[in-house]
Amino acid sequence: MTHQTRRIRSIAGVAAFALGALALTSCSSGGTPDDSADAGDLTPVTLQLQWVAQAQFAGYYAAVDQGYYEDEGLDVTIAEGGGDIVPQDVLAAGDADYAISWVPKVLGSIEQGANITDVAQIFERSATTQISFADKNIETPADLAGKNVGSWGFGNEWELFAGMQQNDVTLDDITLIQQAFDMSGFLSGDIDAAQAMTYNEYAQVLETINPDTGELYQPDDLNVIDWNDEGTAMLQDAIWADADRLADDADYADTTVKFIKASIKGWIYAAQNPEEAAGIVTAAGSTLGQSHQLWMTNEVSKLIFPSENGVGLIDQDAWDTTVEIAQDTTNETGATIITDDPPATAYSNEYVQQALDELEAEGVDVNGADWEPIEVTLEEGGN
Amino acid sequence: MTERTLTPERRWRIPRLARPALLGVLGLVALAVLWELYKFFGPNNGVLIGDLTVLPRTSDLAMPHLATMALRLFEPVTGAATALPLWLAVLQACAFTLGIAAVGWIVGVTVGLALALLMQRFRLAEAAILPWIVLSQTVPLIAIAPLVRRWGAQVQLGEFAWENWMSVALIASYLAFFPVSIGALRGLVAPDANHVDLMHCYAVGWWKTLWRLRLPASVGYLLPALRLAAVSAVIGSVVAEVSIGLRGGIGRLIVEYAGAAGGDPGKPWAPIFGSVLVGLVAAGFVGLIGLFLRRFRRGEVNA
Numbered sequence: 001m002t003h004q005t006r007r008i009r010s011i012a013g014v015a016a017f018a019l020g021a022l023a024l025t026s027c028s029s030g031g032t033p034d035d036s037a038d039a040g041d042l043t044p045v046t047l048q049l050q051w052v053a054q055a056q057f058a059g060y061y062a063a064v065d066q067g068y069y070e071d072e073g074l075d076v077t078i079a080e081g082g083g084d085i086v087p088q089d090v091l092a093a094g095d096a097d098y099a100i101s102w103v104p105k106v107l108g109s110i111e112q113g114a115n116i117t118d119v120a121q122i123f124e125r126s127a128t129t130q131i132s133f134a135d136k137n138i139e140t141p142a143d144l145a146g147k148n149v150g151s152w153g154f155g156n157e158w159e160l161f162a163g164m165q166q167n168d169v170t171l172d173d174i175t176l177i178q179q180a181f182d183m184s185g186f187l188s189g190d191i192d193a194a195q196a197m198t199y200n201e202y203a204q205v206l207e208t209i210n211p212d213t214g215e216l217y218q219p220d221d222l223n224v225i226d227w228n229d230e231g232t233a234m235l236q237d238a239i240w241a242d243a244d245r246l247a248d249d250a251d252y253a254d255t256t257v258k259f260i261k262a263s264i265k266g267w268i269y270a271a272q273n274p275e276e277a278a279g280i281v282t283a284a285g286s287t288l289g290q291s292h293q294l295w296m297t298n299e300v301s302k303l304i305f306p307s308e309n310g311v312g313l314i315d316q317d318a319w320d321t322t323v324e325i326a327q328d329t330t331n332e333t334g335a336t337i338i339t340d341d342p343p344a345t346a347y348s349n350e351y352v353q354q355a356l357d358e359l360e361a362e363g364v365d366v367n368g369a370d371w372e373p374i375e376v377t378l379e380e381g382g383n
Numbered sequence: 384m385t386e387r388t389l390t391p392e393r394r395w396r397i398p399r400l401a402r403p404a405l406l407g408v409l410g411l412v413a414l415a416v417l418w419e420l421y422k423f424f425g426p427n428n429g430v431l432i433g434d435l436t437v438l439p440r441t442s443d444l445a446m447p448h449l450a451t452m453a454l455r456l457f458e459p460v461t462g463a464a465t466a467l468p469l470w471l472a473v474l475q476a477c478a479f480t481l482g483i484a485a486v487g488w489i490v491g492v493t494v495g496l497a498l499a500l501l502m503q504r505f506r507l508a509e510a511a512i513l514p515w516i517v518l519s520q521t522v523p524l525i526a527i528a529p530l531v532r533r534w535g536a537q538v539q540l541g542e543f544a545w546e547n548w549m550s551v552a553l554i555a556s557y558l559a560f561f562p563v564s565i566g567a568l569r570g571l572v573a574p575d576a577n578h579v580d581l582m583h584c585y586a587v588g589w590w591k592t593l594w595r596l597r598l599p600a601s602v603g604y605l606l607p608a609l610r611l612a613a614v615s616a617v618i619g620s621v622v623a624e625v626s627i628g629l630r631g632g633i634g635r636l637i638v639e640y641a642g643a644a645g646g647d648p649g650k651p652w653a654p655i656f657g658s659v660l661v662g663l664v665a666a667g668f669v670g671l672i673g674l675f676l677r678r679f680r681r682g683e684v685n686a
Contacts, residue, residue, distance in 0.1 A: 052628060052639065082628020083638070084525045085532070095536045182644035182651075184444055200642070207646035216646075282463060285630050287472070287639045289647075290462040381647025383462040 042075035043255055048087045048096035052080045053286040055270075055296035056199060056237070057100065058277045059122070059304075063266025065280045072258035078284075091116055091240055097252075098259060103235035103319075104337055105155040107326050110346055111338045115243040118235075118347035120260045120312035120355075121319075122267065123303040126233035128159050130225040131186075131202060132193040139223050141167040141230060150179035150191035158337060160195065162232035162329040163225070171332050183208075193225070199299035203292055207382045216380060234322040236303070239263065239312070243345040253351065261355035264311045264366065271301035274374055292382030298373050305368035310360075312352040319347060415449055422446050447648040452656075455649030469650070473636065473657040480620050480632035481661050483548055487555025488616040488665070492609065494556065495563025502564075503571040503597070504589065513568075520561050524619070528554055528626035547629045554626075555619035559612040566608025570601025602679035609672065613665040621658055633658045 049057050060078055063069050069076040079096060081087060087099035088106045092114040103118060110116065130149070132138040138147060141163040151157040161171070177191050183204045186194035196202040202224070210217045227233040239260060245252040270277035278293040286293065304311055326337035356366050422441045429445075430438035439445050456473070459466035467475075498516065502509035531550045538545035574596050582592045624634025636654035643650040673680065 052630070052635065080628045080630060082624075082626055084528050084626040085628050086529070089529070090533070093533055095533060181638065181641040184644045187444055187645050188440060188442060204642055204645050207643075209646070282461075287460055287636070289643070292642075379462060381643050381650065383647065 042070065042073055043251075045069070045074050045076045045098065045255065045259060046079055046096045047076055047259075048079045048085070048090045048099040049081045050085075050087045050099075050101050050237075052082070053078075053281060053284045054200075054288055055278055055281045055286070055293050056300055058270040058281050058297045058300060059263055059267030060100075061266070061281050061284050062269045062273075062277045063262045065283075066266065066269055068262035068265040068269075069259070072262045074255065074258055074262065076259070076262075088114055088116055088240060091242060094242070097242070097255070099240045100237055101240055102155065103238055103322050104158050104326050106238075106240060107323065107342055107346070108155070108337045110342055111340065115345065116240045117243045117246060117345050118238045118314060119241045119246075119256055119350075120239040120263070120352040121235055121314040121347075122239060122263070122312055123235070123237040123300075124307055124311075124315070124318070125228050125303045126159060126236055127198045127299065127303055128156070128227055128233075128236075129196050129198060129202065130160060130163075130193045130227075131196045131205065132223050134221055134223055136192050136223070138193050138225070141225060142169060144193055145169045145173040147174055147192040148177050148190065149174045150177045150185060150194040152179050152195055155337075156195065157331065158325060158329055159227040159232050159234050161331060162234075162325045163227055163230045165329055166230070166232060176332065198302070199296040203295045203299075203378055203382065206378050207289075207292065207380060209380060216378065231321075232325060233318075234325055235314075235318055238314075241351075246348075246351075256351045257354045257358075260312060260352050261358055264355060264359060265364065267301075267304055267311060268364065268366075268368070270297055271305050271368060271371055274298050274301065274376075289379065289382030291376065291379040295376040295378055295382075298376050301371070302373050305371040307367050310352075310356040310366040311368075313356065314347050314349050314352070418446070418449060422448070444645065444648055447652065451649040452652040455647070456653055456656075469653050473633075473653045476631065476633045476636050476654065477657045477661050477664075480617070480624065480634070480658070481664060483552045483624075483632065484555050484613075484616040484620040484661065484665060485668075486549075486552040487620060488559050488613055489556075490552065491556035491559025491561075491612055491616060492563050495560040495608075495612070496567050498560070498564040499567030499571055500593075502568050509568070516561065516564055519557070524554065524558075524622055525626060527557065528623055532627045547627060548631075550627055551620055551623040551629050551632075554623035555616040558615040558619035562608040562611035562615065563605075566604045566611075567601055570604030570608075571597045573597075573604060574600040599679045602676050606669065606673050606676065606680065610666055610669045613669050614662055617658070617662045617665050621661075633661060 047060060049060075051057075053061070057078070060076075064076055064078065079090075086109070087096070087101045088109045090096045091099035092109070098119075099116075100122075103121075106114070106116065106118070130138075130141075130144070132147075136147070138144060144164060149160070151160055164170070164174070177185065179185060179191065179195055183194065183196070183201055185191045186196075186205065187208060194201070196205070202222075205222065206217050206219065208217055209215065210221065241256050242252070246256065274294060274297045278290070278297045281297070282288070282290070282293055288296070307313075309315065323338075323342060327339065327341075328336065330336055359366050421438070425438065425441040427441055429436050429440040443451070456470040457468055460469050460472050498512060502512055528550075531553055532547065535545040535547070535550045535553070571593075578596055579592070582596060587595070620632065621634040621637070623629070624632045625638050629635065633654050636657070637651070640651045640654055
C-alpha cells in the first residue's frame with residue numbers, strides 16, 4: 001500500500017516538473033507578437049535579414065515604425081538572421097518574400113541554382129575596410145605583405161583578396177588569420193590589419209580605452225584601407241526577390257515596387273532622423289549600446305547618401321566590377337566565387353525605377369545630394 | 384584523547400545536506416582565486432609552447448578582473464534611459480532559454496524512453512534503430528538547424544503555427560534524446576537473468592515485468608542519463624538560438640554582447656554566467672526527480 005502511494009507521489013513529482021516547465025515556456029514565448037490578425041486588407045510580406053536587428057537595417061525598421069509599408073498596403077514582418085541563416089536560401093526556398101544580402105554572396109548561390117533577383121541596391125558603397133594601428137605603417141594593400149591579416153571568411157574576404165591581388169600581394173605573402181566576432185584579436189596585437197565594417201567593428205575599436213593614453217582610441221591612431229578607394233569594392237546590402245514569382249505573378253511584381261518604395265522612404269527617414277531611427281532599432285530589440293547604434297545608423301546612411309542615380313538603382317559599372325571580381329579573384333583554395341556570367345535575371349532596375357518615379361512624383365528627394373552626416377561621439381563600450 | 388573525540392563531534396555540527404553545498408562554494412572560491420592569481424602572476428602574453436597558446440593572455444581584455452565582471456552586472460545594459468540592469472536582462476534571458484530547454488528536454492526524454500522500450504521489446508528494433516541513434520549524433524548542429532527552421536516554417540495546422548522557439552526546442556530535444564535512449568536501454572536490460580527467469584516462471588507478461596522489474600532496475604541508469612539530457616538540452620538551446628537567430632535567450636545575448644569585448648570587457652561574461660546558471664538549474668531539477676525516485680536508486684552508474 002505504502003509502496004503504491006510513494007510511486008504515485010513520484011510520478012506526480014515528475015508531472016509537476018513537466019507542468020512547471022511548460023508554464024514557464026508559455027510565459028516566455030508570449031514575447032513574440034504576431035499582429036497579423038488585425039492586418040485587414042494588407043498584403044503580408046516577410047523580409048529576411050542577414051543578421052540580427054541592428055542599425056544596419058535601420059531603414060526597414062523605420063519604414064515599419066513610420067507606417068510607410070502600411071501606407072503601401074503591406075504588412076511587413078521582419079525576420080532576423082542568425083549564425084546559420086543564409087537569407088538568399090530562405091528566399092529561394094519560399095520562406096520569405098524578400099531578403100537582404102550582399103551581391104557577391106548571392107552570385108555564388110545563383111550559380112548554384114537559386115533563381116533570385118537583385119531588385120534594389122540599397123547600399124551604393126562598400127563598408128568593408130582593413131584597419132591597422134598607425135605604428136604598423138599599413139597604408140596601402142601592398143603594405144599587407146608579411147603581415148598578419150585578419151578576415152572573417154565566409155564570403156567577407158573577397159574585397160580584401162581582390163585588393164591584394166591587384167597589388168601583387170599573394171595569399172602566400174601574408175598570414176591569414178580567422179577573425180572572431182569581436183576585435184580582441186586586433187586589440188591584443190595578434191592581427192596587424194583587421195577587417196572592419198565602418199559601421200560596426202571600426203567603432204568597436206574607437207570605443208576601447210587606449211592603454212597608452214587612458215583615453216579612447218582616436219581615428220588618428222588607425223590607418224584605414226577603404227576598398228571603395230582601392231577600386232575593389234563589391235556591392236553589399238541589396239533587396240533580393242524571387243525571380244520566378246516576379247515573372248509569373250503580377251501581384252508579387254506589384255508588391256515588389258511597393259516594398260522598395262516604402263523601404264527607400266524608410267532609409268530617407270533614417271538618414272534625416274538618425275537619433276529617432278537608432279531608437280526605433282533599439283526598440284525593435286537590438287541591445288547594442290546607444291552611441292554605437294547611432295554611429296551605425298549614421299555610417300550606414302553614408303553608404304546610401306548622397307545617391308548618384310537615386311536610392312536603390314543598380315549602377316551598371318559597379319555591378320560589372322562586382323561580377324568581374326567574383327570571377328577573377330581566387331581564395332586560399334584557388335576557387336573563385338563564380339565561373340560563369342550570372343544570368344540576366346540576377347538583377348533588374350525595372351521595379352526600383354518605378355518606385356523612384358513614383359517617389360519623385362510625390363516630391364520626395366531620392367538623391368539626397370545635400371545630405372550631411374552628423375557627428376557621433378562614441379562612448380566607452382559603445383554605451 | 385580529548386581531541387580525538389572532539390573532531391568527529393565537530394563534523395556533525397555541519398548538517399549533512401550543507402556539506403556538498405559548502406564544498407561547491409569552496410570549489411568556486413578556489414576557481415576565483417586561481418583566476419586572479421594567474422592574472423597577477425601569469426606572463427602578459429600568455430603561456431606559449433612554440434606558437435601554440437596553452438594559457439591565455441593576462442590583459443584586462445582577455446581576462447577581466449572578477450570584480451569588473453561582477454560590478455558590470457549591476458550597471459544598466461546600455462546608456463539608454465529605459466535600459467534594464469544587466470543582471471536582470473540576463474536573468475530574463477535565462478528564464479527564456481530554460482523554458483525552451485525544458486520543452487526540448489521533455490520531448491527528448493519522451494522520445495528517448497519510447498525508443499528504449501521499443502528496442503528492449505523487439506530485438507529486431509534494437510538492431511535496426513540503435514546504429515541510427517548513434518549516427519544521429521554525428522550530424523553537426525549547424526547542418527540541421529536551418530533545416531529544422533525551414534521545415535517548421537511550412538507547418539501550419541489550423542490555428543497552430545510553428546514558431547521559431549519550437550525549432551530551437553526541437554533541436555534541443557535532438558541532443559537530449561540520445562543519452563536517455565542509450566541509458567534507458569541499458570537500464571531496462573539490467574535486471575539479473577534469474578530475476579527475469581523468475582518472472583517467466585510466474586508467467587508474468589511483458590508489461591508487468593516492465594513495471595515490476597525492468598523500470599525499477601533502470602532508475603540507476605536513467606537518472607544520470609536524464610541529467611546529461613538536461614545539460615545537452617541547455618547547450619542545444621543556446622547554440623540553436625544563435626544558429627537560427629531566435630531573440631530573447633542567452634544565445635542571442637552572447638552574440639550581441641561579444642562586440643563589446645574591447646570597450647566593455649565585463650559585459651560579454653554576463654550571459655556566460657547566465658548559461659552556467661541555466662545549466663545548474665536544469666541539473667538541479669533532475670536532482671529533484673532523483674529525490675522522488677530515491678527508493679530505486681541502488682548502485683547508480685555514473686554516466
